[in-house]
Structures are given as structure tokens and as C-alpha cells.
Amino acid sequence: MTARHTLNTAEGLERLMDDAGLYRQVLLRFRKDYEMAVAQMQQLLAQGEREAAQRKAHSMKGAAGMIGAQELQHVAGVTEAALSPSGAESGFASSAAHQASLDTLQTALDSLLRAIAAHVDGSATAGTAAGSLAPGPGVVESAAQSAEETPLPAEAQALVARLAQLLNDGNGEAIDVLEQSATMLAASLGEAVFQEVAAAAHEFDYEAALAALARCNPALNA
Structure with missing residues (x-):
């Protein structure tokens, strides 16, 4: 073993x-x-x-x-x-x-x-x-x-911002991003938040998915 x-x-x-x-x-x-x-x-x-x-x-x-x-x-x-x-x-x-x-x-x-x-x-x-x-x-x-207050690396910030924009537009490509970049997103958002966002998006409730994303990324509300 x-x-x-x-x-x-x-x-x-x-x-x-x-x-x-x-x-x-x-x-x-x-x-x-x-x-x-x-x-x-x-x-x-x-x-x-x-x-x-x-x-x-x-x-x-x-x-x-x-x-x-x-x-x-x-x-x-x-x-x-x-x-x-x-x-x-x-x-x-x-x-x-x-x-x-x-x-x-x-x-x-x-x-x-x-x-x-x-x-x-x-x-x-x-x-x-x-x-x-x-x-x-x-x-x-x-x-x-x-360290916890340090901003995410630029690549992760760009990925989260792209996901937020797709969700805001009601674009189905958001699901592709969630699936293709699951590891990076889960690392950036935290596993629990990622699961909440993904679950809402797969139910096509993009508004709820965006709200969950924004709760852990206040800058998205700016």
C-alpha cells in the first residue's frame, strides 16, 4: 500500500x-x-x-x-x-x-x-x-x-475576471471556462466557492453564479 x-x-x-x-x-x-x-x-x-x-x-x-x-x-x-x-x-x-x-x-x-x-x-x-x-x-x-491579503497573480485575476464577464453576459462559454480551468479557479476562489459557482452555472443560473463569485471578489462589484 x-x-x-x-x-x-x-x-x-x-x-x-x-x-x-x-x-x-x-x-x-x-x-x-x-x-x-x-x-x-x-x-x-x-x-x-x-x-x-x-x-x-x-x-x-x-x-x-x-x-x-x-x-x-x-x-x-x-x-x-x-x-x-x-x-x-x-x-x-x-x-x-x-x-x-x-x-x-x-x-x-x-x-x-x-x-x-x-x-x-x-x-x-x-x-x-x-x-x-x-x-x-x-x-x-x-x-x-x-499573505492572505496579497492579490491573486495576474493570470488568476484575468481568469476570474473573464469568468465574471461571461456570467454577467449570460454566455454559455462560462461553463467551458469552469470545466477547462477548474484547477486554477478552485485554487483561486477556494474549493467551496468554486463548487457553488459551478453548481449555479450548470443550472444556468448565471446570476446566482456571479453573485457567489462576487462575494469572495469584492472588486467584481466595482
């Missing part, structure tokens, strides 16, 4: 055409979007919203695959299956079984978040180590926040 990596950066970079800057942004977006995902899934289950929890597991699985997080991608897939109607019929319907699945998912997520921190914050840590000083409070957090 082939070992699954916590974070296979070579695989993640390959998916993004070796664009290291975009890959870093995608890692930061993943951390921001999913660091509390398991707790959110637990809350959804407590509220009886199993399908919503399953969708979040599905979204996490896709986002993990995007960045090369092989282990979390696998575990999220198992959790998604456990929360499905067929999973319930196979004996995963009990709250104890759901909790066990989520505990395993949290363990995999924690390992990935540590790997992401080592990758994206390593340069800041190395810089302070060179001066024999420990990072001050908030240094790493501030560095991550600054």
Missing part, C-alpha cells in the same frame, strides 16, 4: 503549474477556510443537519486534494461516506460512530495544519532564528494575514 503524505508540496505545486506564490496563497486559504471545519461539522450534526456536514466533508476532500494533502483527502472521503445515506445504512448512523469518524478527521487536519504552518511560516521562523531571537507574539499570525 502506497503511503499517503500529510502534505505533498510537489503534487500541490504541479497542480498549480509550479506557481509557488499561488500555492502559498492556496495553503493560507485552506487554513483560513478549514481550520474550524470539524467543529462546524459537529455543530451541524448536533442540529440534525447531516447532509450539510457531509457537504463540508466533500468540500474539504476536494480542497485537500488540491494542495496535495493526501492523508486528509482520504480521511475526509471516509467521513463523507460515513455521513451519506448509504453510510447510515451500513451502520454509521449512530452519534458515536459519527464522532469517531470526526475525531479521526480532526487528527488528520491537525497534522496538516502543522505542515502548512511549517511550509508557509518557515521563512519568518528561519529569519528570527538567524538572529537568535524567538518570534514575538503575533509575528507569524501577522505574516500569514499579510
Whole structure:
């Protein structure tokens, strides 16, 4: 059996055409979007919203695959299956079984978040180590926040702008762009937003697709 990596950066970079800057942004977006995902899934289950929890597991699985997080991608897939109607019929319907699945998912997520921190914050840590000083409070957090606010690379901005224009025009070519550039768009928008945009577009609800796109890209409303 082939070992699954916590974070296979070579695989993640390959998916993004070796664009290291975009890959870093995608890692930061993943951390921001999913660091509390398991707790959110637990809350959804407590509220009886199993399908919503399953969708979040599905979204996490896709986002993990995007960045090369092989282990979390696998575990999220198992959790998604456990929360499905067929999973319930196979004996995963009990709250104890759901909790066990989520505990395993949290363990995999924690390992990935540590790997992401080592990758994206390593340069800041190395810089302070060179001066024999420990990072001050908030240094790493501030560095991550600054990176999250960095604009998308020009190629990604152009692609998102083109998609927005096609959706605004009600042009069916928007679906072609979504399918042909799925990897880049999912990386740029985040897996959950990309899925929302794609789902609306495939239902020919271009207005809803554009609204979803604009929510994560305020500049499109300008």
C-alpha cells in the first residue's frame, strides 16, 4: 500500500503549474477556510443537519486534494461516506460512530495544519532564528494575514475576471471556462466557492453564479 503524505508540496505545486506564490496563497486559504471545519461539522450534526456536514466533508476532500494533502483527502472521503445515506445504512448512523469518524478527521487536519504552518511560516521562523531571537507574539499570525491579503497573480485575476464577464453576459462559454480551468479557479476562489459557482452555472443560473463569485471578489462589484 502506497503511503499517503500529510502534505505533498510537489503534487500541490504541479497542480498549480509550479506557481509557488499561488500555492502559498492556496495553503493560507485552506487554513483560513478549514481550520474550524470539524467543529462546524459537529455543530451541524448536533442540529440534525447531516447532509450539510457531509457537504463540508466533500468540500474539504476536494480542497485537500488540491494542495496535495493526501492523508486528509482520504480521511475526509471516509467521513463523507460515513455521513451519506448509504453510510447510515451500513451502520454509521449512530452519534458515536459519527464522532469517531470526526475525531479521526480532526487528527488528520491537525497534522496538516502543522505542515502548512511549517511550509508557509518557515521563512519568518528561519529569519528570527538567524538572529537568535524567538518570534514575538503575533509575528507569524501577522505574516500569514499579510499573505492572505496579497492579490491573486495576474493570470488568476484575468481568469476570474473573464469568468465574471461571461456570467454577467449570460454566455454559455462560462461553463467551458469552469470545466477547462477548474484547477486554477478552485485554487483561486477556494474549493467551496468554486463548487457553488459551478453548481449555479450548470443550472444556468448565471446570476446566482456571479453573485457567489462576487462575494469572495469584492472588486467584481466595482
